[in-house]
Amino acid sequence: MMEQDAPGLTCSEGLQDCHVKSVSQFSAAVPDPNDAVEVTHTQLRVMLCCSDAQDCEPCLQIIITVKAAEQVSEESGEHGDEEESFSLSKSEESGQNVLLQPTALVKVGLSSPGHSEIWKTLEFKLSLSASPQSTHELLLTEAVRFESPVVVQVYAQSKGTHNVQSIRFPSLEEVCSMNLESHVKDCDAPRLRAETDPRTNVVLLHLENPNARGDDLMYQMIWDEVPGDILAWPKGEREMVLPSNFVTPCLCFQVWWKGKQLRREFCPFNNQSDTLERMQHNVSVSLKEFPVSGGGTGLSWNVTAPCRLEAEVWLCKRELSGGRCEEVSGSRQRLHNHADAGWRATRYGHLKTGEFNVSSHPLLCVQIKIHGMETHFEPQCPFARSRWKWSLPLLIGLLLMCLAILGAYFIQGVLKGYVWRWLKEDDVKGAVGGGHVVLLYPPDGNQALPGLMCHLGSSLHALGFSVSLDLWSQAELSVLGPVPWLHSRLDRLKRQGGKVVLVLTQAAWIKAEEWGAQGWERNRYGEEEEAGRSNPASSPCVDVFSASFSCILADYLQGRAGERFMLVQFESLPPETQGVAWPLPELFRGLHVYSLPSQSLGFLTELAGARQMATASARRKRAGGLRVASRALARGLSGFTAGTTLLRFAGMSQSCAGLGESGEMVPLQPGLITPPSSPDTSPKISEVEWV
Incomplete structure (x- = not known):
């Protein structure tokens, strides 16, 4: 960080009469350098230039190292008695007269995608008392934009030789992540906090830093890169109830002030076991048949969930009595929550499909278990057939039930008028x-x-x-x-x-x-x-x-x-x-x-x-x-x-x-x-x- 009111051009010791001028954006119209100096090195540094401690803007420092050109030094030695080649300047510090070489010129160009080129000319004079091999530095400060790649060209020779450097200024998000909110105004973004009411088990979102100017707060819910609606925070409210079916481990919020660039993201439910319990009601697994080549059928399974899951799915065979469901050996398959694990985003969340190399059976079911949860989901048995064992007592009971219904309708008709x-x-x-x-x-x-x-x-x-x-x-x-x-x-x-x-x-x-x-x-x-x-x-x-x-x-x-x-x-x-x-x-x-x-x-x-x-x-x-x-x-x-x-x-x-x-x-x-x-x-x- 540096003070923003620092001069645009600063010269090191041995350089005097330093000036910087803005010239035409077309490089052909910029004056050519006079070959008085050579550029030995160029260094770029990104900075924050601050007018005060709370108002900082991005800027770029261009440090140009120069030395006297060899031909200029030789010519100066041969014609040192000609007054028109040199000038006298009185040093402000020592009060003595210093013999200077003619004015040197360095041309600097800055270009950034989507913006016009900027050209500057740096004019200065070298002291003859300095050693011909000594180097001097020119410090040029220019304003830039966040997340903007900048190409800097430095010309000191008319023959076209130049030094090219490029640099990219960090994005606003990167700068704000360095705890610079108090120095950069654009880092001001909303902050939310989520908490669960232990009595009602309702999830509440709290706004921790309301905008003093009354700007509207916008927010968007995202489930594993699947965005929801862009919504406005209720006006004048400090907290809001979050519907329980929205709460999932992968739920993140992007929040920002309306009209501002910076969006802050926070994911309050990561790695919370109670959030997994809430989400299990929105997870489903299904099993269906599909034809295979050469005749016959196979089985495919579908898992739908708000988030990509770490889970396991397998086949099981239910007992005839309808009790426990025994796992089919070799059918267990693993589900990963990586982005490249085969999950597909849908309107209702995420979908994962797979196949079992078996045929359907009335007792065959599919089961899923999510990692991090102790309990299993109930087996889903789509091919089960209803088997009614008719017996004489059941028939007698149904007959009595029918007679009771007929009697009720008869009594209702008789009593309707009285009612x-x-x-x-x-x-x-x-x-x-x-x-x-x-x-x-x-x-x-x-x-x-x-x-x-x-x-x-x-x-x-x-x-x-x-x-x-x-x-x-x-x-x-x-x-x-x-x-x-x-x-x-x-x-x-x-x-x-x-x-x-x-x-x-x-x-x-x-x-x-x-x-x-x-x-x-x-x-x-x-x-x-x-x-x-x-x-x-x-x-x-x-x-x-x-x-x-x-x-x-x-x-x-x-x-x-x-x-x-x-x-x-x-x-x-x-x-x-x-x-x-x-x-x-x-x-x-x-x-x-x-x-x-x-x-x-x-x-x-x-x-x-x-x-x-x-x-x-x-x-x-x-x-x-x-x-x-x-x-x-x-x-x-x-x-x-x-x-x-x-x-x-x-x-x-x-x-x-x-x-x-x-x-x-x-x-x-x-x-x-x-x-x-x-x-x-x-x-x-x-x-x-x-x-």
């Missing part, structure tokens, strides 16, 4: 409460889905909920747009309570997978686009459903998955293809899924929410109301899907299209959230008719 006499409509509405429900569904080729949505919304409204459905708010959607419309409903839901219900269909499944894949590709290539941006050409329903994905992801990242959103699927429109269930999209994991009409009770119970009851009688009354309401909802939905409307509502049209058209004819008024034709603002229904 409705005991429980009035107000009791049912009091049980479900007055919460708000927002129904969202994706565009689907099945023409029955809009009718189901309208029927579900009307049923929930009749049971006491206030309902928002985009089919009933087409006019408002066309004015506000899908995102503002959705956030207005979320604001009402926050004040009134309730849930956003997303209908799970094949189209919804595919849309969630595509949305997640697009987010992965954007982050993989460094693009920072808003996840909620929608195509203006798409329909409002598509935009509203897609806009909810960003809100679901925000809740998930804050550890609040499932507080505002839930999923529902209609059993008449299952999200399956060819009888095989798809894995739930990663975006929807953590949300409760209900199947209608069979799970109507659980669906209504979550919509109604938890409520404190003063007495046991009130709790029983509410539970009874929920059960009756769930049976009514299930019966109505079953009747609708079967083509027979069993549930009718007095004063309300059964046509969803009619509701949508009437809503379009009514202009929006100040303070009006939905058109009057929707259940939000329609006259309160006081009668429920049952057929």
Whole structure:
């Protein structure tokens, strides 16, 4: 480190009248040296030039060693009596006159990739009293950039002979790693600290050095070089909850202040056994058949995990009784966590595959053990066959069970009328409460889905909920747009309570997978686009459903998955293809899924929410109301899907299209959230008719 206000050129003893000039960047326009001196050596040194102790910048010192040229010395000896060849200079230190040679000139050029060349001329005079063989030094200081390779050319002869040196200044990360944060302003970067709450077992991230200027903190999670989303730290917060499924031994954080170059990386969970325990729920192993050349089949295994693992995988043969699984000799294979160990990065982490040179068998299973963990994973047995041993007692038991179910249905039909006499409509509405429900569904080729949505919304409204459905708010959607419309409903839901219900269909499944894949590709290539941006050409329903994905992801990242959103699927429109269930999209994991009409009770119970009851009688009354309401909802939905409307509502049209058209004819008024034709603002229904 050196003071930045030091002169640009410093000359050693024996040199006087030293000057440095900046000249044209084109080397051809720079004056040629006058052959008065020779350059014997050039040395480059990287430095930090500081105006004060806290403001240092990178700079380069060029030390040029020169001596008098031989021909100049000889000519000086022969014509020493000619006054025009020399000049007199009075020494400042001794006060004596010193005879000097004519002015010497050295040309210095600095070049760096991506920047213009810099040319300097160094002018000075040599004292004749110095020995012809003595050397002198010129010290030139120039500002450079971090991590910048610099080529320095020094010319002292007009014949073109020159000295070339190159040097690379360290990167900003290298400089900041030398504990120079207090001297280099650019070394200021955020510092995070992770700790686990022993009571709740929740991992918390603490910000240790908030920026005094209030700059935004950006961070990115990386799992073994697989980057996640670039996210902004919550404004004004000093700590943040990290979702437990994100915590893995290979998880690292890159943090930086927005607009700053330096990124600091820290990996808080390396070599922690409890982190391995957390990660084991996200590790899976599978086994499947594949055809081999020449006929027959072989077995291949797949291991998926958030991190590259040090583990072992092997085959085992399970006993017929279903007890222990004995290892197949010679099948054990080793997995390494090196980057070149065959792991492949995917959207969900890392994938490793391998093969076993055996054929499938009903008792054959695959097992994995991660190094550092004491316990094994449960064997996975994909070829096991169910063997039911039918016997007379089992047949008798099944027969009795069928008779009991038939009797229960008979008793339910007899008692249904009595139950409705005991429980009035107000009791049912009091049980479900007055919460708000927002129904969202994706565009689907099945023409029955809009009718189901309208029927579900009307049923929930009749049971006491206030309902928002985009089919009933087409006019408002066309004015506000899908995102503002959705956030207005979320604001009402926050004040009134309730849930956003997303209908799970094949189209919804595919849309969630595509949305997640697009987010992965954007982050993989460094693009920072808003996840909620929608195509203006798409329909409002598509935009509203897609806009909810960003809100679901925000809740998930804050550890609040499932507080505002839930999923529902209609059993008449299952999200399956060819009888095989798809894995739930990663975006929807953590949300409760209900199947209608069979799970109507659980669906209504979550919509109604938890409520404190003063007495046991009130709790029983509410539970009874929920059960009756769930049976009514299930019966109505079953009747609708079967083509027979069993549930009718007095004063309300059964046509969803009619509701949508009437809503379009009514202009929006100040303070009006939905058109009057929707259940939000329609006259309160006081009668429920049952057929």
